[in-house]
Amino acid sequence: MLCQDCKKKEATVHMTQIINNEKIDLNLCRECAEKRGFHSPLEGKAFPLAEFLASILDQSLQKVPPELKESKCSVCRIGYPDFVKSGRLGCGNCYKIFRPQLKDLLRKIHGSDVHRGKIPGVGEDVMKPVREQRRLQEQLKKAVEAEDFEKAAQIRDRIKALERGR
Amino acid sequence: MFEEMVRREAQWLSGEGKNSDIVLSSRVRLARNIRGVPFPTVADADTRQKVLSYVKIAIEKSESFNKGMFHSSSELSPMDKNFLLERHLVSPEFVRDQNGFRGIFIGRDEKISIMVNEEDHLRTQAIKSGLEIKATWQEANRMDDELSKFLEFDFDSDFGYLTSCPTNVGTGIRASVLIHLPGLVLTKEVEKVISRITKMGLSVRGFYGEGTDVLGNLFQISNQTTLGKSEEDIVESLEKITQQIIEYEGNSRVTLFRDAREQIEDKIWRAYGILRYARVLTSDEVMNLLSALRLGIRTGTLSGIDLRSLNQLLILTQPAHLQKYFGSQMNADQRDKRRAEILRERLN
Numbered sequence A: 001m002l003c004q005d006c007k008k009k010e011a012t013v014h015m016t017q018i019i020n021n022e023k024i025d026l027n028l029c030r031e032c033a034e035k036r037g038f039h040s041p042l043e044g045k046a047f048p049l050a051e052f053l054a055s056i057l058d059q060s061l062q063k064v065p066p067e068l069k070e071s072k073c074s075v076c077r078i079g080y081p082d083f084v085k086s087g088r089l090g091c092g093n094c095y096k097i098f099r100p101q102l103k104d105l106l107r108k109i110h111g112s113d114v115h116r117g118k119i120p121g122v123g124e125d126v127m128k129p130v131r132e133q134r135r136l137q138e139q140l141k142k143a144v145e146a147e148d149f150e151k152a153a154q155i156r157d158r159i160k161a162l163e164r165g166r
Numbered sequence B: 001m002f003e004e005m006v007r008r009e010a011q012w013l014s015g016e017g018k019n020s021d022i023v024l025s026s027r028v029r030l031a032r033n034i035r036g037v038p039f040p041t042v043a044d045a046d047t048r049q050k051v052l053s054y055v056k057i058a059i060e061k062s063e064s065f066n067k068g069m070f071h072s073s074s075e076l077s078p079m080d081k082n083f084l085l086e087r088h089l090v091s092p093e094f095v096r097d098q099n100g101f102r103g104i105f106i107g108r109d110e111k112i113s114i115m116v117n118e119e120d121h122l123r124t125q126a127i128k129s130g131l132e133i134k135a136t137w138q139e140a141n142r143m144d145d146e147l148s149k150f151l152e153f154d155f156d157s158d159f160g161y162l163t164s165c166p167t168n169v170g171t172g173i174r175a176s177v178l179i180h181l182p183g184l185v186l187t188k189e190v191e192k193v194i195s196r197i198t199k200m201g202l203s204v205r206g207f208y209g210e211g212t213d214v215l216g217n218l219f220q221i222s223n224q225t226t227l228g229k230s231e232e233d234i235v236e237s238l239e240k241i242t243q244q245i246i247e248y249e250g251n252s253r254v255t256l257f258r259d260a261r262e263q264i265e266d267k268i269w270r271a272y273g274i275l276r277y278a279r280v281l282t283s284d285e286v287m288n289l290l291s292a293l294r295l296g297i298r299t300g301t302l303s304g305i306d307l308r309s310l311n312q313l314l315i316l317t318q319p320a321h322l323q324k325y326f327g328s329q330m331n332a333d334q335r336d337k338r339r340a341e342i343l344r345e346r347l348n
Helices: A030-035 A048-063 A066-070 A080-086 A092-097 A099-110 A123-145 A149-164 B045-061 B078-086 B092-096 B133-147 B182-186 B190-199 B231-277 B283-298 B307-316 B319-326 B332-347
Strands: A013-019 A022-028 B023-032 B068-072 B103-107 B112-116 B122-129 B173-180 B202-205 B218-223
Touching: A022 A030, A048 A080, A048 A099, A066 A080, A092 A099, A123 A149, B023 B133, B023 B231, B045 B068, B045 B103, B045 B112, B078 B092, B078 B319, B112 B133, B122 B133, B133 B173, B133 B231, B173 B231, B182 B190, B182 B231, B182 B283, B190 B202, B190 B231, B218 B231, B231 B283, B231 B332, B283 B307, B283 B332, B307 B319, B307 B332, B319 B332
Parallel strands: none
Antiparallel strands: A013 A022, B023 B122, B023 B173, B068 B103, B103 B112, B112 B122, B173 B218, B202 B218
16 A cells, blocks of 8 residues: 555554544554654663763763763773773773762663672672672661561561671 | 575574463563673774674674674675674664674574673673563573673772673663564554553563664563663563463453454454555555454454564565565565565465
């Protein structure tokens, strides 16, 4: 079926509109559908993360102390303004140099600035109790906030047990 | 290249696995970088070349990856790259290939792959048919363990795995499902569901990931944040929300068939008729018609077609696949004819 508007392209958008009890069928190609103002349900939502990142990066540059604006990472030679412009860091060392700014940024993006997932290779056994303790302390805080003291007591016991184990 | 692969079924679209009528596939990818080496976006050609060879050596040394193929981007034509994109083995960013010295390892059954020097040094991917997010994560995790025997990854005790873009830092995980939601689209509930999903910290995209349009009512849903939660928690929450969406989709199909059975069945049969008899078909049109067929199989309107063949048609009718399949370069008009030809052949 050809698009009823341009009568050139194949209609790929099929719609039924009901206006004042009158049924209207529309068969349009994608371009003509867009001209009539019908958009894909994802339109404008395709890059929520990228847009969000760009907007908070802009704000973060304004708060950056002037001396940091001059400094560059010694490994990859990326400066903070470069990062703000591209949204990409240059190497692992950048995370050390721009740490305070990144902590703030990561909290805004992820709602956290602490990794709680997998740890590579040998580090696993050493770090596991530390992370477990962090996790329990958070649960404890939540339980206390919710005034669930029975649960809080249980969590506290588990934290104590974990500390004894080390 | 890939003349043999184009005739092979993509295993991650085998139609197996849980809820595979609605969830086509589950995918997990992990972003990793090698310690002390600038990320690919800023590294010079020499450094990128070195990274490419490090990863290649690691893959050759490891027994886990012994059945598979490694290709550098320099051996791949633009059409080869598009072919891999259509098969979901590389990203749109990989195809753009601005810097060169990229590489792709493809496991024998295409269920695992590793992109080298895309935005990060490594992007390890596992993909399975159906709603199998946990199993897919376990597979990706196993690959990651294996690679870390040979490569030291950039890791920070506070920030976790370090990545080029701060939106991937921490776990570096992106877990996603490719889900078919015609019921929600037809009942116009889909925008409500999408906004609910995005509020729960997930993101929604089209068929080929970042920045792509919705085609054939196929949506890609993935986790948005990567830091502060364990991989298991991220995977579990995606699985839970996906199950909820499956339920919404089911309800909307019940509504559709209750209120508009004839119209829906007509739509399905018309799609079947066009696919079986048309002489010229565009890729977008086929995606949308195949969506109607998928709905028809699930609701029992159509019989005699299985999900497996339908899934394969979804890939085989894409532009680069068609050209590989017929072994010649074709313009859009020629492709539209050949596409109709394949569909007539497979559906009759």
